[in-house]
Amino acid sequence: MTMQSTFSHLSRQLWKARSVSFFAALAVCVTGCGVTLSPVKRAPVQIFLLETSLPTNSQALLVRFEETLTGTPLTETVWDNVSGAFADARESKQIGFTQDYSQLIPAQIIAGVPGAVAVGTRPDYTRIIIPFGRIFEGVFQSGLQKAFPNSITCSNQSDEFKAPAAEETNRMVSLKVAEFKVWEKPLNHLNLKAQVECKVYRMGVTNRPEFIFQVCNQATNQSIGSVLSTSSGFIKGMNKISNRFAAALSEDVLRQLQAIVGN
Numbered sequence: 558m559t560m561q562s563t564f565s566h567l568s569r570q571l572w573k574a575r576s577v578s579f580f581a582a583l584a585v586c587v588t589g590c591g592v593t594l595s596p597v598k599r600a601p602v603q604i605f606l607l608e609t610s611l612p613t614n615s616q617a618l619l620v621r622f623e624e625t626l627t628g629t630p631l632t633e634t635v636w637d638n639v640s641g642a643f644a645d646a647r648e649s650k651q652i653g654f655t656q657d658y659s660q661l662i663p664a665q666i667i668a669g670v671p672g673a674v675a676v677g678t679r680p681d682y683t684r685i686i687i688p689f690g691r692i693f694e695g696v697f698q699s700g701l702q703k704a705f706p707n708s709i710t711c712s713n714q715s716d717e718f719k720a721p722a723a724e725e726t727n728r729m730v731s732l733k734v735a736e737f738k739v740w741e742k743p744l745n746h747l748n749l750k751a752q753v754e755c756k757v758y759r760m761g762v763t764n765r766p767e768f769i770f771q772v773c774n775q776a777t778n779q780s781i782g783s784v785l786s787t788s789s790g791f792i793k794g795m796n797k798i799s800n801r802f803a804a805a806l807s808e809d810v811l812r813q814l815q816a817i818v819g820n
Contacts, residue, residue: 598788599653602688605800607700609808616818617707619726619760622694623733630712631734634690638683638740649688652799653792657682685747687799689737693753696803697732697810704811728818729763731756732810735771745782747795749802750775755810757817768817772809776802 622631629644636642701708709726736752752773756766781794 596656597653598655598792599651599686600789600792600796602650602652602691603796603800604692604695604699605797605804607696607703607804607807609700609703609811611700611704611808611811611815613703614705614815614818615707616705616728617709617726618701618705618814618818619729620697620701620708620710621729621731622710622712623731624712625690625734625737631690631694632712634734635686635688636737636739637687638685638738642737648686649691651686652688652796653686653788654795655684655686657684683741685739685741685795687737687739687795689739689751689799689803690734692799693734693751693803693806696800697807700804700807700811704815726760728767729758729760730814731758731766743778745780745784745786745791747779747781747798748775748777749779749798751802751806753806753810755813757814770813772806772813774802774806774809776805 625631625634625642626644633644633646633649634642635645635648698710701710731754733754734751735754736750738748738750740748742748750773752771755768755770755772757768758766776798779798781798782791786794
């Protein structure tokens, strides 16, 4: 075998090794929130019960969840990192992300490892879908039953507040998710920011709130996995972080309500 043919043979072998490594890395490391080659990745959203150390309060409250988007129940309001809040009954029951594979960063050879490559992505090529309306309402209701077990809830599209049971409540509480934002930075790390507006009314005097307060929270740099994580692993991380974030907001609201209404 001549030196030229030997060099040609080695070149073909190196290219073959790099090609195999590239596709293996692509299958494992197509991330920025995922691994499978399907661009749409979703799973049913899970609501975690709020674990709180707040004492039980016997006051009976009527809690009403206001709309963030006009004409859309809070439970059907979804947020993403592209357009913000939008109404979608189907998406409100699931959580996940959608990827744009055209934005993949070109593969690079890993120094010192012959034939190996690294495939990277940018955080801005992943559309993150979080049904925060359903998550917040569900988490808050679980905490309300612990902090104010005699309370009832309804939406502002419901006539439930006119029901006889509401006549036994002492105050009506209006809750509105005025702001929610989600973004990814750095890669595979979620950042969440929210503001909830709370108005407390005396029953029978619903044209003028007795108290108004806002609860704000921000969680940054929340890891949801590594480049070797599966898409289902990423989604589980998203679900956990979103529930934990909603729990912090809910507990803050409940704490302030207990301070307002007393025993």
